[in-house]
């Protein structure tokens with residue numbers, strides 16, 4: 001069997017002297033170009049898992065291999081986009097992306113190429129008209145778009161998205177989901193995304209990884225989303241395959257792994 005592009009093996013994470021580990025035995029193989037979503041109740045350890053893949057947090061046991069190389073620190077091959085943008089406020093939109101390009105491709109590309117690459121990635125997220133603005137002059141959705149452009153511009157092997165659309169209103173969220181879908185289709189980027197939103201998971205993913213509740217959380221089920229790409233949100237809204245995938249995730253979250261009721 002072909003070796004997985006990204007391989008998470010028997011990952012256990014225990015914080016300090018806590019009695020039970022947060023994650024216990026997470027195993028997942030991701031193929032190159034796959035779009036994976038991780039869904040689960042609040043606090044089950046989704047961000048913890050993403051942070052292990054990002055190299056921001058060491059696993060207590062087990063580990064992560066990317067193209068056969070062990071992940072033991074953060075690196076530009078795994079770009080992360082968080083829920084709240086992390087742009088540098090004193091730099092313009094252009095400069096925020098250019099800085100990442102200079103850091104990751106400074107030696108491989110000429111100045112002119114880095115300039116072009118920066119503009120190209122900002123064009124992908126439709127920010128060309130706002131290059132000289134600073135983060136406090138643009139909307140939340142625009143900031144997230146710049147964050148995504150910055151991540152993509154680093155040409156990561158894996159794009160790690162930690163609830164990237166969570167803080168946005170529904171319409172902005174839909175636009176940005178479409179842009180990320182488009183980028184994924186065009187560039188073939190491997191994506192691992194954390195979300196709370198069932199529709200978002202079904203719309204964007206090739207597979208949905210459903211986590212059991214913590215502590216000792218692990219992968220409960222993995223759902224293949226058998227929908228052809230490119231995907232169109234309007235026509236999918238009534239597609240029986242979309243609806244049945246959606247129902248499977250809802251059943252997992254609200255029946256088999258429901259949170260205990262508050263008395």
Ligand SMILES: Nc1ncnc2c1ncn2[C@@H]1O[C@H](COP(=O)(O)OP(=O)(O)OP(=O)(O)O)[C@@H](O)[C@H]1O
Pocket residue numbers: 015022040041042043044045046047048049214
């Ligand atoms: N640095 C830390 N030290 C101690 N406990 C932590 C630390 N980081 C996370 N935890 C705990 O680990 C558990 C999982 O947290 P995590 O943020 O990974 O969950 P999550 O599934 O991403 O949650 P949410 O969906 O609410 O963002 C929580 O109980 C949290 O309190």
